[in-house]
Amino acid sequence: MGLKDFFKKQLATVIDWENQQPGVLFHKYHFTSDEIKNRSKLIVGPGQGCILVYEGQMTEVITEEGTFDLSTDNHPFITTLLKLRQLFESEHKMRIYFYRRAECVNQHWGTSTPVKYVDPIYNFPVELGLHGNYSFKVTDPGAFFQNVVGSRDEYKTEEARELLQSRIPQTLAAHLAAAGLGYQQIDAQLENISAQLSAKLNETFTEIGFELTDFRINGTLFDKDTQARIRKIADVTADNLAAAQGGLNYVDMEKLKALRDAAANEGGMAGAGLQFGAGLELGKTMLGNKDADVDPVQQLQKLKLLLNEGIITQEEFDAKKKEWLSKM
Missing domain, CATH: 3.30.479.30 (Band 7 domain)
Known part of the structure; x- marks a missing residue:
């Protein structure tokens, strides 16, 4: 330590948190050897607070701005010169921690x-x-x-x-x-x-x-797995709503899908010698065979589902529609 540094160390000082960074919550004030002299001044700015740790113990928490006198057992020159056995180093150390009081x-x-x-x-x-x-x-x-x-x-x-x-x-x-x-x-x-x-x-x-x-x-x-499960539930829900609008339940709707797939499969129904029009015959399972107790409106709704699912052709739909309309 040079003579200039020695003299500088012996003087009371003014301590404040300059250039406070917005991303810092707590900041330790850096002072050589932390031997802060008695009667030094502490300035706490707006939005700041301060914690004093003296001789290893937290002695004070300052929660308001202002200028404060610091009281320590480090007296200019005297304390340092008396610490010859400790290589002129005082045990009366004060550490000062500023903190952000603002939100x-x-x-x-x-x-x-x-x-x-x-x-x-x-x-x-x-x-x-x-x-x-x-x-x-x-x-x-x-x-x-x-x-x-x-x-x-x-x-x-x-x-x-x-x-x-x-x-x-x-x-x-x-x-x-x-x-x-x-x-x-x-x-x-x-x-x-x-x-x-x-x-x-x-x-x-x-x-x-x-x-x-x-x-x-x-x-x-x-996550992707959850999204896949959600889409599956949404599809089932949509199918239920569509089935209900056609006067069917979910099981009936699944049967309709099976008929649609069979009607569209060239190696399936066609391979068995059935034409696409056979879908109408298969659809009778849904439409029913007894006209007496059947609501024509419901039958028309089911017919529309058969058409939408590709089980019957537009011509077959129009013919059957005309038949049911005549019974209303």
Whole structure:
């Protein structure tokens, strides 16, 4: 250490957090050997706070802006010169940690791995990815410093995001299982899920000193297997609706599909010596043979289904339609 550095070290100093970066939550003030002299000045700016660690113990948490006098046992020249046995190094060390008191807003999050749960309605496994944004602030800087930051020189908002994202999958999976929400209901319930998930996460986060002030789920994405299951259910549902409109049930609709496939298969019905018109004969299973107790409107609906499925031709449909219309 040069003579200039020695003299500089002996003087009281003015300490403040200059060039505060928006992505930094905690920042240790760097001072040579941390032997801050008595009566040094500490400036805490707007949106900032400060934690003082003196002789290895957290002695004060400053939660408002202003200028403060620092009290230490390091007196200019005297303390250093008396520490000859310690190579002129004082044990009265003060470490100063500034922290961001202002709220951190519009932070983005997303699940790195899908959330897995069982759909309570259809009872199949679901893998769900989510993303959104959140805002948070340090509410108990002492607890956060002791439980999370420790003796590190810096702690960034991206590390807080990793801490948050590590808790989301398990918490969300447990919530979805308890809420009994099927995949069809999730997008409509995003606002409620966001609020409930925020409250659940805060039960843990407030214990370590920070709080989610806003938490939102902006979008969801099911994995490929789940999407395939959903499409299959959607197809069955659509078939059920189509069958109902034609006065049929799902089983009848499947029979219609079988007739359609047989009618369209050149190596099937045609190979057996049947023409495409034979589909009308096969369709009698659906249309019924007794005219007395049959509703013509329902029969016309079934005829339309037979036509749409390619089981009968347009000419056959028109002829049968004319026949049923005559009975109305």
